[in-house]
Amino acid sequence: MVNFLQHTFNGLVGGAFLALLALGLAVIFGMLRVVNFAHGAIYMLGAFGAYVLLTEVGLSFWWALIVMPLMLALFGMALERLVVARLARLDPLYNFLLTFGLTLILQDAVKSRYGVQSSPYDAPEVLSGTLDLGAFDFPAYRVFVLVMAVAVCVGVWWLLSRTRVGMVVRAATERPELSTALGIDVGRWVTPVFGFGIGLAGLAGVLAAPIRAVNPLMGADLIIVVFAVVVIGGLGSIFGSVAAGFAIGLVQAWVQALGEHWALLSQVLVFLVMAGVLLWRPAGLFGREEAPA
Amino acid sequence: MLRIHELSAWYGEAQVLRGVSLEIAAGEVVTLCGRNGAGKTTLLRCVMGLHQGQRGTVELDGTPLTGQPAHRRARAGLGWVPDDRGCYATLTVAETLSLPPVVGPAPWSLEQVYDAFPHLHARRGAPSTTLSGGEQQMLALARVLRMGARLLLCDEPTEGLSPLLVAQVGDILRQAKQHGVAVLLVEQNLHFATTVADRHHLLAEGRVVESLENSEVAAREKDLLAYLGI
Numbered sequence: 257m258v259n260f261l262q263h264t265f266n267g268l269v270g271g272a273f274l275a276l277l278a279l280g281l282a283v284i285f286g287m288l289r290v291v292n293f294a295h296g297a298i299y300m301l302g303a304f305g306a307y308v309l310l311t312e313v314g315l316s317f318w319w320a321l322i323v324m325p326l327m328l329a330l331f332g333m334a335l336e337r338l339v340v341a342r343l344a345r346l347d348p349l350y351n352f353l354l355t356f357g358l359t360l361i362l363q364d365a366v367k368s369r370y371g372v373q374s375s376p377y378d379a380p381e382v383l384s385g386t387l388d389l390g391a392f393d394f395p396a397y398r399v400f401v402l403v404m405a406v407a408v409c410v411g412v413w414w415l416l417s418r419t420r421v422g423m424v425v426r427a428a429t430e431r432p433e434l435s436t437a438l439g440i441d442v443g444r445w446v447t448p449v450f451g452f453g454i455g456l457a458g459l460a461g462v463l464a465a466p467i468r469a470v471n472p473l474m475g476a477d478l479i480i481v482v483f484a485v486v487v488i489g490g491l492g493s494i495f496g497s498v499a500a501g502f503a504i505g506l507v508q509a510w511v512q513a514l515g516e517h518w519a520l521l522s523q524v525l526v527f528l529v530m531a532g533v534l535l536w537r538p539a540g541l542f543g544r545e546e547a548p549a
Numbered sequence: 550m551l552r553i554h555e556l557s558a559w560y561g562e563a564q565v566l567r568g569v570s571l572e573i574a575a576g577e578v579v580t581l582c583g584r585n586g587a588g589k590t591t592l593l594r595c596v597m598g599l600h601q602g603q604r605g606t607v608e609l610d611g612t613p614l615t616g617q618p619a620h621r622r623a624r625a626g627l628g629w630v631p632d633d634r635g636c637y638a639t640l641t642v643a644e645t646l647s648l649p650p651v652v653g654p655a656p657w658s659l660e661q662v663y664d665a666f667p668h669l670h671a672r673r674g675a676p677s678t679t680l681s682g683g684e685q686q687m688l689a690l691a692r693v694l695r696m697g698a699r700l701l702l703c704d705e706p707t708e709g710l711s712p713l714l715v716a717q718v719g720d721i722l723r724q725a726k727q728h729g730v731a732v733l734l735v736e737q738n739l740h741f742a743t744t745v746a747d748r749h750h751l752l753a754e755g756r757v758v759e760s761l762e763n764s765e766v767a768a769r770e771k772d773l774l775a776y777l778g779i
Contacts, residue, residue: 441620
């Protein structure tokens with residue numbers, strides 16, 4: 257029982273990263289219809305940025321947690337203005353290829369300077385211990401990651417469902433042309449939404465730095481799983497991607513817990529689940545069928 | 550109020566509007582009749598600024614709208630009532646009503662809207678796509694009245710509605726008209742059109758082939774129905 261709880265907890269922490277990344281992808285896809293392949297590279301930049309801030313500038317984890325998402329959000333907004341927007345009228349494949357190329361550039365740029373070995377990054381002092389939560393001791397930092405991720409997901413949900421800005425973004429996402437005819441300047445929301453999604457990936461990266469190996473390829477390994485998560489949740493569905501993120505994290509941890517030879521299956525499992533979901537519901541668990549254009 | 554001059558439009562190579570000119574004064578209801586494919590919806594989309602590939606000018610109260618994006622035109626006072634009723638699955642009825650900005654001098658308040666459409670009040674928390682067809686149409690009309698739009702662009706607002714609801718749409722349009730709102734109405738239902746409109750333009754193959762005062766329609770009904778292919 258205690259073991260099961262521990263695996264469940266680890267699954268939720270793993271799911272927290274998937275959920276944060278999938279949430280950013282879903283927000284961006286919903287508004288721009290761009291599948292941002294560079295999302296994994298941004299996550300890596302978040303983690304590396306935290307490492308560089310600490311080792312070269314002397315800024316602590318807490319500073320990195322604020323500075324990196326903001327910097328990357330600004331980077332994302334510039335990127336959207338300078339290149340993504342230019343391809344927006346073309347086939348979505350062009351932006352997919354653009355962000356794929358960008359991924360390779362960012363990875364190699366980091367690789368050429370810091371090499372491929374993992375860089376050590378310690379959790380902040382206050383969170384280095386464990387938290388006694390009854391059944392057993394949880395690593396305090398992982399509890400922090402889970403709390404942060406849940407808080408951010410709830411915050412985004414609140415923003416989208418309870419504020420005027422969220423209402424406008426929902427309208428612009430669902431029916432861009434109708435919304436412009438009703439007086440909404442849809443174009444004005446595209447850049448901030450893109451930056452916001454990128455910022456979420458950066459935040460996930462900073463949170464990952466103390467518990468995941470910080471290296472140039474850390475995002476490339478994760479992003480494929482995140483794509484599967486987004487597809488399972490339903491492309492563009494905010495709630496679906498968050499729910500699927502946590503669910504896949506849990507399932508992976510439980511299967512891993514079955515024993516060593518199950519570890520391989522846990523890697524493949526997400527894609528099996530994706531295939532099954534697609535056969536059963538082609539639009540994903542919470543996705544809506546796209547209306548024929 | 551609205552002046553359309555020599556408006557032409559294309560879908561790729563195919564020309565769908567060929568030099569259409571017409572004017573609408575404040576408080577006037579003008580219909581566009583014609584068979585499917587005559588260019589009626591395209592004309593509305595051109596006025597709203599939703600159609601790429603158009604030539605000619607559109608002016609609202611002397612201000613040229615040509616080249617302006619749709620959201621600016623809406624803010625200048627155009628009210629969009631699309632043929633699919635323009636509902637959102639991710640917005641409630643109340644949110645759908647309050648989504649557009651208030652753009653005109655005499656917007657309806659939310660209370661006025663709910664007084665006039667008690668059904669919308671009862672369903673205000675429901676996603677707007679879950680309303681019945683008639684309720685969706687009322688929502689689309691209520692929304693542009695709440696904006697205070699000065700010119701309504703209505704694309705077949707009576708299509709698929711029961712006679713009772715058609716009469717209600719007529720009441721709303723006449724009420725708007727009394728407040729000086731102008732309406733450009735695409736309508737297949739000639740009988741309904743004569744109950745609300747001041748003038749009618751018959752569109753065929755992208756041209757205005759005939760313009761009639763409402764009083765002339767009765768005498769020419771047979772010709773017109775033949776034109777509409779009914």
